[in-house]
Amino acid sequence: MDAPLPITLLTGFLGSGKTTVLNHLVRTLPRTAILMNEFGEVALDHQLLQKMDGPLALLSGGCVCCTISGSLSPTLKNLWxxxxxxxxxxxxxxxxxxxxxxxxAPVLDNLLHDNWVRARFRLDGVVTTVDALFGMGQLDQHFEAVKQVAVADRLLLTKTDLTPAETVAALRERLATLNPAADIVTVTQGEIDPTAIQNLGLWNAETRSLEVARWLKPQRYQPARAGTLGGKPAVALHDARIQAFSVVLDAPLDRYGLQSALSMLTSFRAENLLRFKAIVNLQDEAQPVVLHGVQHVLYPEVRLDAWPDDDHRSRFVFIVRDLDPEFVAKLLTDFSGAARSHDGAVS
Ligand SMILES: Nc1nc2c(ncn2[C@@H]2O[C@H](COP(=O)(O)OP(=O)(O)OP(=O)(O)O)[C@@H](O)[C@H]2O)c(=O)[nH]1
Incomplete structure (x- = not known):
């Protein structure tokens, strides 16, 4: 069978510019299938529309649009x-x-746990639009907006043309604190370089390799410390509940102990666990394993052929809400039988 096709999940708060970005992408990124909830609800550029056939629409330039009927898997199957x-x-x-x-999270769950879908598609990355003008208020008032930022592999900052420079700078700082690994790209009126939304996951189709360091970016996180916001002062009271941190474990980990610790987090603390990523060194296994989870959703583990560098310690990064980093670090050490790195620093 052919290599699985990449899927990008485009999310972002109401009115933050998702459709404006899509309208640009359908012109610049041919051979793309766009899945959306309703044609009627979105302002997809009707000038591009060539033919509409039930839930499917063909666009000039070689893209196709499809409305999601019911859940995602049957829609992807019909499209395929x-x-x-x-x-x-x-x-x-x-x-x-x-x-x-x-x-x-539920969309990711659907994508990652349907075997038929997984054989034909792979999640490349999550891209989140953030409204430069209203983003601060949305993050303050709507936890969904915070989750959308936390889960992102890339953040698209829209409407900076309408926004004072100080507001943009403060929002950028807040976004970098909430999700240290996601690069922020400014997008005005949807004008985006298509490469900005591609190859964001572990697998880089361009280099045809798994790129752990680029994906994990552990050095951007502060080591876990109790009661801190990744070592930085909270930029907003609301964000004091969100923490981004890393945990480094020195010795190889017991697989079953680690599984227990992670399933405790994903089962009982799913609402608090916005995202985690890790490269882990397991006892009795020569190859490193990459782990990834969002709330209750654990991505299928990926075994690497070799370590990406000389650092063979297990490195975890977390973004959590109302969860003490010290508690998470202790859970991992107690269950997996490995001591924590003294400095916790990640190179
Ligand atoms: N000035 C300016 N306006 C923008 C920009 N991006 C989007 N807009 C406008 O913002 C409004 C909302 O944009 P949409 O693309 O519809 O946002 P959306 O996220 O798809 O909205 P929903 O589907 O309702 O959640 C539209 O009027 C866009 O023209 C930008 O960078 N600058």
Whole structure:
């Protein structure tokens, strides 16, 4: 079977510019299938529309749009079948636009745990639009907006043309504190370089390799310390509940102990666990394993052929809400039987 096609999840709060970005991408990124909730609800550029056939629409330039009927998996299956039969252009990637108040975790769950879908598609990354003008207020008032930022692999800062420079700078700082690993790209009126939303996951299709360091970016996180916001003062009271931190464990870990610790977090603290990523050294295993989770959703583990560098310690990064970093670090050390690194610093 062919290599799985990359899926980008495009999320972002109501009115933050998702459709404006999509309208640009359908012109610049041919052979893309766009999945959205309703054609009617979104302002997709009707000048591009060539043909509408039930839930499917063909766009000039070789893109195809599809409305999501019911849940995501059947929609992806129908789309795939239409592609196989030659009813629609052979798209090479999928972008899924979520509604502005959607929690991304259930969509990720759907994508990652349907075996049929997983054999044909892979999640490339989560891209979140953030409104430069209203983003601060949305983060203050709506926890969904915070989750959308925490889960992102890339943040698109929109409407900076309408926003005072000080507001943009303060928002940038806040976003970097909430999600240290996600690079922030400024996008005005949807004008985006298509490469900014591609190859964001562990797998880089361009270099055809797994790129752990680029994906994990552990050096951007502060070591876990009790009661701190990643070592930085909270930029807003609301964010004092959110913490981004790293945990480094020196000795190889007991696989089952680690599984227990992580399933405790994903089962009982799912609401508090916004995101974690890790490269781990397991006892009796020569190869490192990459782990990744969002709330209750654990991504399938990935075994690497080799360590990406000389540092063979297990390195975890977390973004949590109302969860003491010290508690998380202790849970990991107690269950996996490994001592914590003295300085906790990550190179
Ligand atoms: N000035 C300015 N306006 C923008 C920019 N990006 C988007 N807009 C405008 O903001 C409004 C909302 O943009 P949309 O792209 O519809 O936002 P959305 O996230 O798809 O909205 P929902 O689907 O309702 O959640 C539209 O009027 C856009 O023209 C920008 O960078 N600058």
């Amino acid at each position: 079948m239409a592609r196989q039969k030659g009813d629609i252009p052979a798209f090479e990637r999928v972008i899924i636009e979520t509604t502005g108040i959607a929690d991304p």
